[in-house]
Amino acid sequence: MREYSSRLSCLCNLPSIAALAIALVATPAFAGTYSxxxxxxxxxxxxxxNPAAAPPGANLQSCSLKQHPYPVVLVNGTFSVMEDDFGALAPDLANAGYCVYTFNYGGSPTSLIQATGSAISSASELASYVQQVLGETRATKVDLIGHSQGGMLAEYYVKLLGGAPYVHNLVGLSPTTHGTTLDGLALLASAFPGANLLVGAACPACKDQESGSAVIQQLDNGPIAQPGVGYTIIESKDEFVVTPVGSSFINEPGVTNEYVQSSCPLDPVDHADLSYDNVTIQLVKNALSPSTAQAPNCAIAFPWPAQ
Structure with a gap:
């Protein structure tokens, strides 16, 4: 399975979208209700x-909350859209009976590259979207799962925009909790065709995620974790975007901070592939439902549909 994890680093050196198709040769298909x-x-x-399309299993009007009472809202990371970030996590959670919702933010609805706008504006978009989901589902709270910038926005929304009463669990996948460097974001941009041209002035979200930015200072001023919300932060020891390794964690009482490799030491997953990693997905499920938690299957490095 290591070859699949290494494909992202190979893509960083390929000049065109056509190279992405090359990376898919011999990639196995996964069966399930949602692909x-x-x-x-x-x-x-x-x-x-269609960059505006939701990933399989997400944003379904027919979804029922009988099995899991809290709808799950997924928040993607910088340069990505909802489908390319959550092409595994969304359908896997849906296959497990969760009502999954997600949205694009911080960019043109038809663009392949999004989540580059002002972080404060994007956090406000998240706040509005949570209210939309609560209205549609009539749920009392949501579970928030954010990858990279999405995790930081979730933290910001809960702490600074009054989101705590509406959130049951917050799960961050390598969130930029304490910021990172533009070098790290430039490495991330190389995974998305054309995104490297946006790093800097054309990417307000990049500047907002730099260590020491006004947004990061607001988030880090005082406790981040808010009463009544369950927090789980998951990071890879092979992290290359949010550096130094471990800086995603919220080192406060009541917060669960865990490395993927603490469960499966040989898992080579990196930052961009976290939401596609089978071990990470199981850790997410454990955070959402501790009473049914299971040890990850370390023999399967990448997603497999729920049984």
Whole structure:
């Protein structure tokens, strides 16, 4: 399975979208009610025909909360859209009976590259979207799962925009909790065709996620974790975007901070592939439902549909 994880680093040196198709050769198909993409390369290719489309299993009007009472809201990371970031996590959670919702923010609705706008504006979009989901489902709270910038926005929304009463659990996948460097974001941009041209002035979200930015200072001023909300932060020891490794964590009482490799030491997953990693997905499920928690299957590095 290591070859699939290494595909992202290979993509960083390839000049065109056509290279993404090359990375999909011999990629296995995964069966299930909702199709699970095997890696981020597949997710990006799936996104190309319609960047505004939701990933399989997400945003379904027919979804019932009988099995899991809290709808799950997924918040993607910088440069990505909802389908290429959550092409595995969304359908996997849906296959497990969760009502999954997600949305694009911080960019043109038809663009392949989004989540680059002002972080404060994007956090406000998240706040509005949570209220929309609560209105549609009549749920009392949501579970928030944010990847990279999405995790930081979730933290910001709960702490600074009055989101705590509306959130049951917050799960961050390598969130930029304490900021990072533009070098790290430039490495991330190389995974998304054309995104490297936006780093800097054309990407307000990049500046807002820099260590020491006004947004990060607001988030880090005083406790981040808010009463009544369950917090789980998941990070890879092979992190290359949010550095130094471990800086995603919220080192406060009541917060669960865990490395993927603490469960499966040989899992080579990196930042961009976190939401496609089978071990990470199981840790997410454990955070959402501790009473049914299971040890991850370390023999399967990438997603497999729920049974």
């Amino acid at each position: 699970v993409a095997p890696n981020i390369a597949a997710g990006i290719v799936d996104t190309i025909p």
